[in-house]
Amino acid sequence: MSSDTLAQAPTAPEIPGPPAVPRIVPQRRYGQWTAAVVVLVLLGLAITSVVRNRAFQWDVVAEYFTTGSVLRGLWLTLWLTAVVMVLGFALGTLLAAFRLSANPVLRAVGWGYVWLFRSIPILVQLLLWFNIGALYPTVLGVKTVDLLSPVAVAVVGLTLHEAAYAAEVVRGGILSVDRGQIEAAQALGLSRWRRWRRIVLPQAMRSIVPPAGNMLIGTLKGTSIVSVIAVNDLLFSAQLIYHRTYQVIPLLMVATLWYAVVTTVLGIGQAYVEKYYARGTGGTR
Secondary structure, three states, X not given: OOHHHHHXXXXXXXXXXXXXXXXXXOOOOHHHHHHHHHHHHHHHHHHHHHHHOHHHOHHHHHHHOOOHHHHHHHHHHHHXXXXXXXXXXXXXXXXXXXXXXXXXXXXXXXXXHHHHHHHOOHHHHHHHHHXXXXXXXXXXXXXXXXXXXXXXXXXXXXXXXXXXXXXXXHHHHHHOOXXXXXXXXXXXXXXXXXXXXXXXXXXXXXXXXXXXXXXXXXXXXXXXXXXXXXXXXXXXXXXXXXXXXXXXXXXXXXXXXXXXXXXXXXXXXXXXXXXXXXXXXXXXX
16 A cells, blocks of 8 residues: 555544543632631630639639529529419410400400510519509408418519410411411311311421520529519529628629529420421421
């Protein structure tokens, strides 16, 4: 074969190779890292200042942290929180039913209650109930001061206050349920009780639990206000001790640490309850 023939022979087409893979360079977040370092440094300085500051008297805090008077005050605080939350949500659920009722009188009563008790500061309410004997010296022939002890005043005042907020929490949870599901349950012939128990309540709880958990923690801390009417709660117990020893800061730290411990436990419990009622939603909480 001549050289001319070889020159005229067709050449095989070039097969293109795989395209070059672009290099992925992670975004540099210098601002975020700088902010994180600054925050950690400031946090470390704050913790060091608190730990090394002798004015806190941590040895005194450790001495009084588990004393009998403090633990009795803690128990009364926990008891008061539980009672107020149970009674407050029971009354609040009734008020929510009033506000959702087709009866205009019940709606007006529910709205008026919520408006009134959300308008008056809780401290003013407690002081009014504490001095109710000035308005009604006797009730059914019994002296008012004998009926309402400081603890009873705290329960009544806090319950009436919390019920106004609980009513709005429950009402909002019920309104969050799709109306079409309730109508479908009615079409299936389910009774009113079964509709509420199987359809409305499980879905409403997803919206009720988060604010209810916040209310529980808020009520726990809010019980400290009953110290103004000499209820021997956690804060009042600490005050009685530092009025005697003049160690104000360490005793306040004792109360603060106990509030932090109980609040943390309640927060963990709230997270588990939210997770339970969030089942089947396809989301995480």
